[in-house]
Amino acid sequence: MENKKNFFHLHLISDSTGETLISAGRAASVQFQGSTAVEHVYPLVRNRKQLLSVLEAIDRQPGIVLYTLVDQELSHLVDMRCREIGTPSVNVLEPVIATFQTYLGSPSRRRVGAQHDLDESYFARMDALNFTMDHDDGQLPEDYDQADVVLVGISRTSKTPTSIYLANRGIKTANMPIVVGAELPQSLLQASRPLVVGLIATTERISQVRENRELGTTQGFDRRYYTDRATIQEELKHARTLCARHGWPIIDVTRRSIEETAAAIVALRDKLR
Numbered sequence: 001m002e003n004k005k006n007f008f009h010l011h012l013i014s015d016s017t018g019e020t021l022i023s024a025g026r027a028a029s030v031q032f033q034g035s036t037a038v039e040h041v042y043p044l045v046r047n048r049k050q051l052l053s054v055l056e057a058i059d060r061q062p063g064i065v066l067y068t069l070v071d072q073e074l075s076h077l078v079d080m081r082c083r084e085i086g087t088p089s090v091n092v093l094e095p096v097i098a099t100f101q102t103y104l105g106s107p108s109r110r111r112v113g114a115q116h117d118l119d120e121s122y123f124a125r126m127d128a129l130n131f132t133m134d135h136d137d138g139q140l141p142e143d144y145d146q147a148d149v150v151l152v153g154i155s156r157t158s159k160t161p162t163s164i165y166l167a168n169r170g171i172k173t174a175n176m177p178i179v180v181g182a183e184l185p186q187s188l189l190q191a192s193r194p195l196v197v198g199l200i201a202t203t204e205r206i207s208q209v210r211e212n213r214e215l216g217t218t219q220g221f222d223r224r225y226y227t228d229r230a231t232i233q234e235e236l237k238h239a240r241t242l243c244a245r246h247g248w249p250i251i252d253v254t255r256r257s258i259e260e261t262a263a264a265i266v267a268l269r270d271k272l273r
Contacts, residue, residue: 009063010037013054013078018043021066024092038063048074055081065089124170132167135174136160141185144174145193149265151175152184152243153199154235155226156209158253158261162199165262171269178239189246195269198243198250199261203232205254 010029012021018041029037040061042054051074058065058081065082067089069075075091082089101107128148134140135147137160144150148171151159159175166173176188178198188196201209210227225231243250249268253261 006034007036007038009040009058009061011040011042011054011058011063011065013042013045013051013065013067013069015044015046015069015071015074021068021092025066045069045074046071048077051077058082058087059085062087066092068093121170125168128167128170128172129164131172132163132174136163138176138185141174141176141187144185144187145191147172147174147191147194149173149269150188150191150194150196151199151265152178152188152196152239152248154178154206154232154239156206156213157199157201158258159199161258162253162261162265165258166265169262169266171266178235178242180235180238184242195265195272196246196248197265197268198239198248199253200236200239200250201252201254203229203236206232206236 010025012018012025014021022039022041025037025039029035038061040057042057045051045054051069055078062085065078065087067075067078068091069078075094079089079091131143131147135143149163149166151163151173152175153159155177159177163173163175174194176184178184207227207229210232240250242248251261251264256264
């Protein structure tokens with residue numbers, strides 16, 4: 001059976017940043033091949049005037065409405081107006097909050113933006129992000145024993161984006177490139193605190209990513225050498241040997257998203273604690 005719609009409007013209404021809704025909406029929409037979501041994000045909607053303006057926009061381009069509004073009066077207004085328009089609406093957090101209330105036996109605080117409090121965990125994430133940005137691509141290796149995780153791998157194995165994702169979870173992450181003929185710093189080999197993880201991918205994947213990358217005009221740079229598959233195979237062999245020598249676990253990122261790679265690293269940390 002063919003899809004009825006090639007695209008649809010996805011309206012995301014939040015009284016906070018909208019991150020929760022964006023994640024939920026995308027997680028659901030990718031399950032429907034052949035239909036593309038046109039996202040309309042409305043963050044920081046906290047009063048009736050703001051919401052009425054949003055509802056007018058939905059009336060002009062009806063579609064699926066997902067929302068996270070703590071104020072129950074605003075929630076009721078969304079549901080009522082969507083019924084009038086004839087478009088579905090879902091309060092994404094309400095079933096979860098209801099389950100928590102039933103299990104815990106107490107009502108929720110119903111506080112807007114509570115997940116973004118400037119608490120200890122928030123400042124830990126900011127500290128981790130600062131550390132990670134300062135220790136990208138082999139910078140400041142003398143600090144490696146302050147890291148929670150150090151990622152090693154040849155060029156184009158997603159070390160930097162994975163490091164940043166982990167930092168957003170409060171994990172101080174450094175990354176170090178593995179280059180054939182270059183020694184790894186003693187500060188890494190002697191570090192006792194961090195979990196060191198090697199990232200690899202298939203030769204084909206790395207070659208493809210390197211070919212698509214916009215490269216600078218560094219003097220003496222040989223693009224053919226950088227994308228040559230035989231050369232990449234040697235680089236990967238060298239990386240595997242180093243990781244085996246030092247007992248570092250290896251994760252193949254070929255078919256993993258950044259989020260999946262990060263989850264595997266977190267699981268390794270939990271397992272080795």
